[in-house]
Every structure is written in structure tokens, then in C-alpha cells.
Amino acid sequence: MASHTLLVLSISPSTSQSCCRKSNNSSLSVPRSSLFGNKLSIPSPNSRLFVRKHRRSPISTVLFSLPTAKPDRASSEKLPKWSARAIKSFAMAELEARKLKYLNTGTEALLMGILVEGTSLAAKFLRANGITLLKVREETVNSLGKSDMYFFSPEHPPLTESAQRALDWAVDEKLKSGESGEITPAYLLLGIWSEKESAGHKIMAxxxxxxEKANELTKSMNEDV
Known part of the structure; x- marks a missing residue:
């Protein structure tokens, strides 16, 4: 079973004060709200809501790691970290899987996630070779079909086995390269390509x-920062 090691961004909430003036001889009550889902009453257009903003230093901790099927890696401090672009690509992959209402995040979703992030060497390389987000979406629907319109994906659709192997391949290849630095989306893209029976590989092909294009990307992927 894959071990998830992404930590949620933790932000210290600031306090806010609000008061509402009476409008048309009726008072408006706005209950306190927080970052934890308390119900918030929306004021009417005729009322004014005053919020005092307090300057603060957000406290956030993010562990730059992605799910792995190898438990011994989950707590290892010696492994290279995933880059911010790779982390965002993964998050966008989950979002794309949810948009298509798929049960899992597959290699096709990882491919779309790289293209949605859009600024990495891998994303630019794909676009330069005519592989765009729109084309990948169309191929995905053609290959995997559409989900039932009344189905809703999980908030974090779990990875398919091939998608998990693609992530672990990327880590392994970074370690084999002996190069310093982070694991970039280029490694992730080549990890998808390594899964020859996966939807992502077939769509790329x-x-x-x-x-040949994979070898071309391999030669330059350590230049990606």
C-alpha cells in the first residue's frame, strides 16, 4: 500500500472583528468563522462588513515528498526531494482526475498534471512536440471513456499501480544518476513513459x-530547476 507523505499546509489563522450597521431598521448578525469549516452567513448587499486585518507571519511546513509504495522511503532523509513544480504537477493530476470523475489518479492524469502546471522543462518539451493538454484530455476520454455524470471522485483519488510505479521509477532514476538537486517533472514524465502498458504511455505514443524523444529529454532533464 502506498504511503502518503505529503503534509497539509498549516497556516495560523488570524482573528478578525466585524460589525454590521443596521439597514432598513433590521440588524444583520454575522457569526464568527474560522479556517476549519464553520458556517459563514453572507451579509446582504445593503450592509457593510468591516474586517480588521492583522499582520502575521504564516507558519507553514511542507514536506517535499510524494506517495511511495516503498515504506522504508517514507521517513528517509537521504532521498532527493521532489521539486515544487513536481509537487504542483502531482496536485494538478489529482484535480484532473476529479474533473473527469475518475476513481483513481492514473498515469494519464499525471501527464495532464505536468501540462497543467505548464512551466517545467517537461511541460515545455511536450508542447514543443505537439502534445498539449487538450489533446491529452481528448485521448484520455477516448481511451478510458467518460465517467457517470452523477459519480463524484474522492477528494484525493488514489494512485493506480502504474502511476505509483512511475513515481517510484522517478526516484530510482534520480538516485542512479548521482546528480544533486530535486526530482523534477522531467523524471516524472519519463516515469510515465517507462510504464509501457499504462494509459499515459499509450496516450504519449x-x-x-x-x-528517441525520451532520450532527448533525458539528456537535458537535469537542467530543469
């Missing part, structure tokens, strides 16, 4: 990606 259908859109013109091949081993």
Missing part, C-alpha cells in the same frame, strides 16, 4: 512521443 499516440501523440507522437517515442524513445
Amino acid at each position: 499516440a501523440l507522437g512521443f517515442d524513445d
Whole structure:
């Protein structure tokens, strides 16, 4: 079972004070709200809501790691970390899986996540070779079909086995390279390509990606920061 090691961004909430003036001889009550889901009453257009803003230093801790099927890696401090772009690509992959109402985050979703993030070497390389987000979405729907319109995906659709292997492949290849630095989306993209029976690999191949392009990306991927 994959071990998730992403930590939620923890932000210290600031206090806010609000008061509402009477409008049309009726008073408006606005209950306190917080970051933890308390119900918030929305004031009417005729009322004014005053919020005092307090300057604060957000306290946040993010562990730059992604799910792994190898439990011994979950707490290892010697492993290279995933880059911010790779983390965002993963988050966007989950979002794309939810948009398509899929039960899992597969290699096709990871591929879309890289393209949604859009600023990495991997994303630019894909676009330069004619592989766009729109084309990948169309191929995904053609290959996997549409989900039932009344189905709702989990908030964090779990990874398929092939998608998990793609992540672990990226970590392994970074370790084998002996290069310093973080694991970038280029490693993730090549991890998807390594899963030859996966939907992501088949979609890439259908859109013109091949081993020659994979080798070209490999030569330059350590330049990605």
C-alpha cells in the first residue's frame, strides 16, 4: 500500500472583528468563522462588513515528498526531494482526475498534471512536440471513456499501480544518476513513459512521443530547476 507523505499546509489563522450597521431598521448578525469549516452567513448587499486585518507571519511546513509504495522511503532523509513544480504537477493530476470523475489518479492524469502546471522543462518539451493538454484530455476520454455524470471522485483519488510505479521509477532514476538537486517533472514524465502498458504511455505514443524523444529529454532533464 502506498504511503502518503505529503503534509497539509498549516497556516495560523488570524482573528478578525466585524460589525454590521443596521439597514432598513433590521440588524444583520454575522457569526464568527474560522479556517476549519464553520458556517459563514453572507451579509446582504445593503450592509457593510468591516474586517480588521492583522499582520502575521504564516507558519507553514511542507514536506517535499510524494506517495511511495516503498515504506522504508517514507521517513528517509537521504532521498532527493521532489521539486515544487513536481509537487504542483502531482496536485494538478489529482484535480484532473476529479474533473473527469475518475476513481483513481492514473498515469494519464499525471501527464495532464505536468501540462497543467505548464512551466517545467517537461511541460515545455511536450508542447514543443505537439502534445498539449487538450489533446491529452481528448485521448484520455477516448481511451478510458467518460465517467457517470452523477459519480463524484474522492477528494484525493488514489494512485493506480502504474502511476505509483512511475513515481517510484522517478526516484530510482534520480538516485542512479548521482546528480544533486530535486526530482523534477522531467523524471516524472519519463516515469510515465517507462510504464509501457499504462494509459499515459499509450496516450504519449499516440501523440507522437517515442524513445528517441525520451532520450532527448533525458539528456537535458537535469537542467530543469
